[in-house]
Each structure stands twice: as C-alpha cells, then as structure tokens.
Amino acid sequence: MSVAAGPIGSAESAFDRRRRRMGGVFAVLCAAATLVGVAALGVLLVDVVIDGLPRLDRAFLTSFASRIPERAGVKAALVGSVWTLSLTALIAFPVSVAAAIYLEEYAPRSWVTKAIQTNIANLAGVPSIVYGILGLALFVRTLGFERSILSGALTLSLLIMPVIIMAAQEAIRAVPSTIREAAYGLGATRWQVVSSQVVPMALPGILTGTILALSRAVGETAPLIMVGAVGFIAFTPRGVMDEFTVLPLQIYSWISRPQEEFRRLAAAGIIVLLALLLTMNAVAIILRNRAQRHS
Amino acid sequence: MPTTYDIQLGDREPALVAQGVSVYYGEKHAVKHIDLTVPRNQVVALIGPSGCGKSTLLRCFNRMNDLIGTARVTGRVDFHGQDLYGDRVDPVEVRRRIGMVFQKPNPFPKSIYDNVAFGPRVNGIGGDLDRLVEESLRRAALWDEVSDRLNDSAYALSGGQQQRLCIARTLAVRPEIVLMDEPASALDPIATQRIEELIYELKQEYTIVIVTHNMQQAARISDYTAFLYMGELIEYGPTETIFTNPREDRTEAYVTGRFG
Amino acid sequence: MSDERAPRRRFHDELEVLQERLMEMAGIVEQVIGEACQAVLTRDKSAAEKITATDYRVDELEMEIDERVIELLALQQPMASDLRQIVTTNKISNDLERMADHALNISKAARRLADTPPLPEIRELAEMTGIVRAMVADALAAHVSRSAGKARMVCITDDKVDDLRRSLFRILVTHMLEDQKRLSGALELLLVSQNLERIGDLATNVAEDVVFLVEGRTIKHGVEIGGPRERPAS
Numbered sequence: 001m002s003v004a005a006g007p008i009g010s011a012e013s014a015f016d017r018r019r020r021r022m023g024g025v026f027a028v029l030c031a032a033a034t035l036v037g038v039a040a041l042g043v044l045l046v047d048v049v050i051d052g053l054p055r056l057d058r059a060f061l062t063s064f065a066s067r068i069p070e071r072a073g074v075k076a077a078l079v080g081s082v083w084t085l086s087l088t089a090l091i092a093f094p095v096s097v098a099a100a101i102y103l104e105e106y107a108p109r110s111w112v113t114k115a116i117q118t119n120i121a122n123l124a125g126v127p128s129i130v131y132g133i134l135g136l137a138l139f140v141r142t143l144g145f146e147r148s149i150l151s152g153a154l155t156l157s158l159l160i161m162p163v164i165i166m167a168a169q170e171a172i173r174a175v176p177s178t179i180r181e182a183a184y185g186l187g188a189t190r191w192q193v194v195s196s197q198v199v200p201m202a203l204p205g206i207l208t209g210t211i212l213a214l215s216r217a218v219g220e221t222a223p224l225i226m227v228g229a230v231g232f233i234a235f236t237p238r239g240v241m242d243e244f245t246v247l248p249l250q251i252y253s254w255i256s257r258p259q260e261e262f263r264r265l266a267a268a269g270i271i272v273l274l275a276l277l278l279t280m281n282a283v284a285i286i287l288r289n290r291a292q293r294h295s
Numbered sequence: 296m297p298t299t300y301d302i303q304l305g306d307r308e309p310a311l312v313a314q315g316v317s318v319y320y321g322e323k324h325a326v327k328h329i330d331l332t333v334p335r336n337q338v339v340a341l342i343g344p345s346g347c348g349k350s351t352l353l354r355c356f357n358r359m360n361d362l363i364g365t366a367r368v369t370g371r372v373d374f375h376g377q378d379l380y381g382d383r384v385d386p387v388e389v390r391r392r393i394g395m396v397f398q399k400p401n402p403f404p405k406s407i408y409d410n411v412a413f414g415p416r417v418n419g420i421g422g423d424l425d426r427l428v429e430e431s432l433r434r435a436a437l438w439d440e441v442s443d444r445l446n447d448s449a450y451a452l453s454g455g456q457q458q459r460l461c462i463a464r465t466l467a468v469r470p471e472i473v474l475m476d477e478p479a480s481a482l483d484p485i486a487t488q489r490i491e492e493l494i495y496e497l498k499q500e501y502t503i504v505i506v507t508h509n510m511q512q513a514a515r516i517s518d519y520t521a522f523l524y525m526g527e528l529i530e531y532g533p534t535e536t537i538f539t540n541p542r543e544d545r546t547e548a549y550v551t552g553r554f555g
Numbered sequence: 556m557s558d559e560r561a562p563r564r565r566f567h568d569e570l571e572v573l574q575e576r577l578m579e580m581a582g583i584v585e586q587v588i589g590e591a592c593q594a595v596l597t598r599d600k601s602a603a604e605k606i607t608a609t610d611y612r613v614d615e616l617e618m619e620i621d622e623r624v625i626e627l628l629a630l631q632q633p634m635a636s637d638l639r640q641i642v643t644t645n646k647i648s649n650d651l652e653r654m655a656d657h658a659l660n661i662s663k664a665a666r667r668l669a670d671t672p673p674l675p676e677i678r679e680l681a682e683m684t685g686i687v688r689a690m691v692a693d694a695l696a697a698h699v700s701r702s703a704g705k706a707r708m709v710c711i712t713d714d715k716v717d718d719l720r721r722s723l724f725r726i727l728v729t730h731m732l733e734d735q736k737r738l739s740g741a742l743e744l745l746l747v748s749q750n751l752e753r754i755g756d757l758a759t760n761v762a763e764d765v766v767f768l769v770e771g772r773t774i775k776h777g778v779e780i781g782g783p784r785e786r787p788a789s
Contacts (some may be wrong), residue, residue, distance in 0.1 A: 325573060387689065446673065508630075510634070511632050514634075538634050538635060539634070539638060539639065540635060540636075540639070540640075540771030541635055545633075547635050547636060550634040550635050551563075551633070551635050551637050552563045552566070552632050552634075553563070
C-alpha cells in the first residue's frame with residue numbers, strides 16, 4: 001500500500017475524477033426529480049388559481065349551492081366539512097392513541113399482538129370505498145344513524161384510525177427506553193411512566209400523524225357518497241344527525257355539470273379546500289412546536 | 296465454588312443478601328447461583344469481563360429484570376428479612392427503596408426541578424417539595440451549580456452534571472440502597488472523579504453497589520469487590536485483598552490484565 | 556505485525572527487563588561479597604580496588620531500578636502479583652546495594668589488615684563468612700525460583716550469624732588483651748564481623764521479601780500477617 005505524499009489535491013487520479021463526476025451527476029438528477037414534482041404542483045396550483053380566484057368572494061363563501069352558477073356558493077359544503085372533520089377527530093384521536101398505547105406499552109409480546117399489528121397495517125391499505133360500504137351497512141342501516149354527519153364521521157374514523165395508530169406507535173416507540181428505565185427505576189407504576197413520560201414525549205409525533213390522517217380524511221369523497229352525503233344541500237347542519245355535504249363532493253358535483261361557469265366554481269372550491277388543508281397543517285405545526293418546547 | 300471471605304458486617308444487619316440467584320434469558324443461563332451479602336453502608340464493586348453477568352445481577356437487586364420479557368429470575372434476594380421476589384412484594388415499592396443510576400445519564404426532558412421532583416411526585420411523597428429538591432441536589436453535590444436555574448431544561452447541563460442530576464433524582468425518593476451501573480463510564484476524567492468523591496460521601500448514609508469495568512475505579516472507591524466470570528461468582532472479599540493478593544487464579548489473571 | 560499479542564505485552568516486556576537488571580545486580584553483589592571475604596581470609600590488598608570499581612555499577616543499577624519501578628507504578632497500574640513483584644524488586648535492590656557497601660567496607664578492612672601483624676587462624680571467622688555467603692546465595696536463589704520455603708530457611712539461619720558474631724567478639728577481645736601487637740588486626744576483624752552480620756541481616760530482609768512476593772504474607776519483625784495464598788511449598 002503506497003502512501004500519498006505532497007499537498008492535498010496533488011495526486012488526483014482518474015478514479016478520483018470519475019467518482020467526483022458521478023457525484024455531480026447524481027446530485028443533478030435528484031434536483032431534477034424534485035423540480036419535476038414541484039413544477040407539476042406549481043402548474044396545477046397556478047391553473048386552479050387562475051380559474052377560481054375571480055369567482056372567490058364573500059358571496060361565494062356564504063351562499064348555498066344553486067342551479068344558477070352565479071348564485072352558487074360553498075357555504076354548506078365548507079361548514080359540512082368542518083363539522084365532519086371535527087367529529088372525526090374527536091372520535092378517531094382518543095381511540096387510536098389509546099390503542100397505540102396499549103399495543104406498545106401493555107400488550108404482551110404474543111402472536112395475538114403480532115396478528116393485531118399486522119391487521120392494522122393491512123387495514124390502512126384498504127380502499128376507502130370499502131369503508132364506505134361498511135359504513136353504509138353498519139352505521140346508516142344497522143345502527144340506524146341514517147345519512148348523517150355522525151355516520152360520515154364514524155366511517156371516516158374507521159378509515160383513518162389505522163393510520164393514526166401506526167403513526168402513534170412509531171412515535172411511542174421512538175421514546176428512548178432509557179427514559180422508561182429511569183422512570184421505572186424511581187418506583188413509578190406503568191401507568192405513571194406512560195402518562196407522565198412516554199406520551200408527552202411522543203405527543204409531537206402523534207399529533208403530526210393525526211393531522212396528516214385528518215388531511216386525508218378531509219379530501220375523501222367516495223365513502224361519504226356511500227354513506228349519504230348529497231351534492232345539493234341548502235342548509236347548514238344544526239346537529240350531528242343532520243344530512244350534510246362536504247367540499248370534495250361539492251367540487252365533484254360542480255365538475256360534473258357541463259356549463260363552463262361551473263368549472264370556475266369548482267376551481268374556487270378547490271382553493272377553499274386547499275386553504276382548509278393549509279390551515280389544518282398550520283395548526284398541526286403550531287401544536288407540535290408547542291409540545292416540543294415543553295419538553 | 297466461589298471464594299467469599301472477610302465480609303465484615305459488624306453488628307448491623309446486611310443491606311442485601313442474595314441466595315442462589317440465577318437469571319435465565321430464555322435458554323441462556325446468564326447468572327448462575329450466586330450467593331452474595333452486601334454489608335450496610337459500604338461500597339461493593341462488581342467487576343468482571345464483558346458479558347460476565349454483573350449488570351444482570353445488579354438489576355436483580357431492584358427487580359429491573361422484571362421489565363425484560365424473556366428474563367426469568369430464581370433464587371432469593373433478602374431485604375430486611377423479606378424475599379424481594381416473594382409473592383406479595385410490589386416491585387414498584389422495591390424500586391423506590393432500592394434506587395438505580397444508569398450508565399448513560401438519562402435525565403427526563405423536563406426542567407432540573409421537575410427531574411428531581413418526579414420521584415417524590417409519582418410516589419406520593421408529601422411535604423415541602425422545594426426543600427426536598429434542594430436537599431437532594433445538595434447531597435448529589437450539584438446544588439451550587441444549578442440553584443439559580445432550576446427551571447432550565449436538564450439537557451442544558453454537561454454530561455457530568457446530568458449524571459449528578461440523575462443521582463439527585465434517585466436520592467429524592469430516600470432509598471436505602473443505591474445501585475450504580477457503570478455510572479462514570481460515559482464521563483470525562485474530571486467528572487468521573489467528582490462522581491467517585493460523591494460515592495465516598497454517600498456511603499455514610501446509603502449502601503452502594505456499583506458495577507464497573509474499570510478496575511482502577513473499583514480499587515479506588517470500593518470496600519469489597521466481587522469478581523464475576525461467565526455468570527459465576529469467582530471471588531468476593533475486601534478490595535485490598537482482591538487487588539494485592541487474590542486467592543483464585545482467575546481473579547489474579549483478570550486483575551493483572553492477562554485476560555478480559 | 557501480529558495482532559495475536561498477549562494483553563499488556565509491553566508491560567510484561569518491561570517487567571522482564573526489570574527482572575534482568577535485578578539479576579545482574581544480584582550476580583555482581585554475590586561475587587563482590589565472595590571476593591571481600593576471600594580477601595580477609597587470604598590477607599589480599601588488591602580486592603578493595605577492584606570492588607570499588609564494581610560498586611559503581613551496583614549503584615548505577617540501583618538507580619535504574621528505582622526509576623523503572625516508579626515508571627511502572629505510575630504508568631501501568633500493576634495489580635496483585637505484578638504489584639508485589641515490582642515492590643519487592645525495589646526493596647531487594649536497595650538491600651543489595653547496601654550489601655555491596657558492606658562488602659566494600661570488608662575489602663578495605665582486608666587491605667588494612669594486610670599491613671598488620673597476622674593473627675592466629677580463627678575458625679569462627681571462616682565459618683561466619685561461609686554462612687553469610689550461603690545466606691545471600693540462598694536468598695537470591697529463593698527469589699529466582701520463587702520458593703517461600705527456601706526463603707524461610709534463610710531467616711532461621713540469621714540467628715546463627717548473630718551467635719557467631721558474639722563468639723568472634725569474645726575471641727577477638729581475648730586476642731587483644733593477650734598481645735598488644737594484635738590490637739589493630741583484631742580491631743579490623745571486629746569491623747569485618749560487624750559488616751558480615753549486617754550482610755546477614757540484609758539477606759534475611761531479602762528472604763522476607765521473597766515470602767511476601769510468593770505468598771502475599773508479611774513476616775517481618777517477628778510477626779506473620781497477611782492473607783494466605785495457598786501455594787504448594789517448594
């Protein structure tokens with residue numbers, strides 16, 4: 001093995017040049033891939049904004065749907081989405097987190113637990129329409145909740161719970177075992193360890209996972225159609241048992257109309273939906289930062 | 296057969312008596328039938344090569360092995376005349392009375408105050424919490440350095456300070472015995488020295504069992520030393536004898552560095 | 556470069572070097588003691604000069620051993636039998652150096668003796684030199700062979716040396732009283748016997764150190780303390 005002598009850079013070989021070139025090529029490829037994704041997104045956004053922004057005004061946000069495009073608005077769908085989302089969060093979050101805590105901290109390492117874990121992972125991949133069918137049969141018909149926000153929220157909860165559970169489990173697993181050891185070593189019970197150390201530390205991760213799941217839920221259309229959300233609603237819901245519609249559905253129904261004007265309405269609706277999503281994500285980031293700062 | 300000699304108890308009851316303690320990890324027999332008496336208010340060091348079972352044995356003393364699913368402990372660990380592994384013994388209370396400091400400092404992601412206060416809070420120890428926190432920090436020789444920033448995050452402290460914080464945290468629940476698993480191995484020499492001095496002071500009030508892979512450290516700070524090898528107790532006696540004139544050939548070979 | 560090194564190889568190499576130095580010193584000292592005793596018995600004047608030259612080497616070795624011992628203690632943290640070996644090497648080298656000094660004294664006395672009128676032969680003198688030389692040889696041999704039994708025997712022999720010195724004292728005093736011309740000669744022999752006794756004591760020291768080295772037991776000053784390390788007596 002010969003040892004290079006002399007200042008750095010004085011003994012470059014063909015091998016060095018080649019590997020340096022490969023590195024450069026690879027970096028350029030990665031940048032190009034990123035650019036493609038960003039560009040595609042940009043083009044879509046620009047297109048939507050150009051189409052929809054002119055139509056976006058106060059009247060649009062406060063009017064109900066109508067057969068006359070000039071008078072149509074997104075109020076019912078927006079309020080419906082917010083109601084549905086809130087109820088879904090209320091149902092899915094505690095149940096999922098509790099399930100994740102149980103699976104990670106309490107469940108014995110047996111084949112039963114493993115089977116449950118595998119099945120949850122499978123459920124996360126089931127197409128949403130299947131949840132729609134399930135919701136129709138279980139909530140709408142059997143339990144008699146009919147076509148209501150409650151049915152919709154329950155169906156969406158089932159849909160996103162596997163995702164939240166897996167994300168929460170990851171977050172809980174990421175809490176270092178040394179923290180648990182230290183807490184146990186001080187004479188804490190399992191519940192004390194979980195509630196005062198593990199969950200607070202895992203909270204940022206859990207919240208992030210939850211918000212991501214809810215973001216998915218906000219855009220779901222098919223299961224809600226199955227469960228009875230309708231395209232033409234002229235009132236805002238007053239209770240969870242009321243009929244309802246949601247933004248994606250409204251957008252879909254507008255797109256299906258032949259008139260040009262409805263296309264612009266749809267674009268405006270998309271902007272509202274995106275704004276809702278951005279708000280949710282902002283809330284998620286704020287909550288996560290708050291939780292992280294407290295630790 | 297282990298050689299145990301000259302363990303002076305004086306007229307005080309021993310802090311811990313291990314009788315025939317074995318630990319199995321599944322099929323693996325990690326700790327083999329160990330008898331060991333820990334005298335009160337002394338420092339007992341457990342030494343031996345990696346994998347000899349010293350940490351595993353230490354964790355038997357406060358039932359930390361219960362937390363490992365595959366671990367099975369047999370034998371008896373006598374504490375005030377009661378077997379710690381008896382039927383109606385609550386491991387949570389065992390761990391309050393027999394504390395543990397770990398190898399890497401592991402403070403909670405909370406303030407210095409909340410770290411020390413955690414133990415008393417979860418155990419329902421009442422009284423003046425502020426005073427308890429101060430007392431514990433003083434006993435761990437850390438008070439002077441943190442008294443003006445108790446609400447700062449524990450992570451703002453240096454490694455040596457964090458370890459002393461962990462010691463303060465352990466002391467806050469008023470244990471009788473403090474188990475230490477290589478407490479200084481992640482620290483620089485100055486921090487190590489402070490921990491060693493601290494151990495010497497703590498000896499007056501507490502009984503200390505320390506696992507260390509650093510023989511010189513064991514020689515410096517312990518009163519009694521137990522040499523373990525492949526899960527067995529080979530020799531257990533006064534520290535100065537173990538290091539100047541051990542009885543077993545294997546002990547001699549280990550302390551002179553011929554293997555390990 | 557082999558990776559199959561025994562652990563602490565450097566340390567063991569250093570220990571070997573230390574041992575070699577001590578052996579060299581022991582060899583020289585045994586020799587000069589023999590030469591000095593011989594000079595007394597044969598009234599030889601030349602030994603003193605030779606021994607003076609050799610004494611420098613002994614002092615050199617003692618200082619070198621001192622240095623090496625300090626270094627090993629500070630840098631290598633020796634334990635158990637390694638520690639005992641290093642400590643006893645230090646002590647033995649000190650004792651050997653003093654033995655050499657006493658041998659030098661004896662050789663100088665021999666030189667002065669050669670200029671005095673000869674005394675009648677004293678059996679006890681030859682006996683004493685013989686025993687003391689044997690004690691030194693046995694103590695050093697016990698060290699080499701790590702034999703505690705042999706070392707203990709040396710300690711027992713010391714009593715005999717004391718007895719001989721007292722006998723010699725009486726004999727020499729008698730000589731001095733009998734004949735004035737024998738005064739200086741007898742005085743020199745008195746000096747020689749004292750130095751011989753000191754060499755005997757130093758040999759006993761060495762033997763006691765050997766017992767400590769082998770058994771970890773201290774048998775100085777008439778007491779036996781320390782943990783027994785059961786080794787077969789050899």
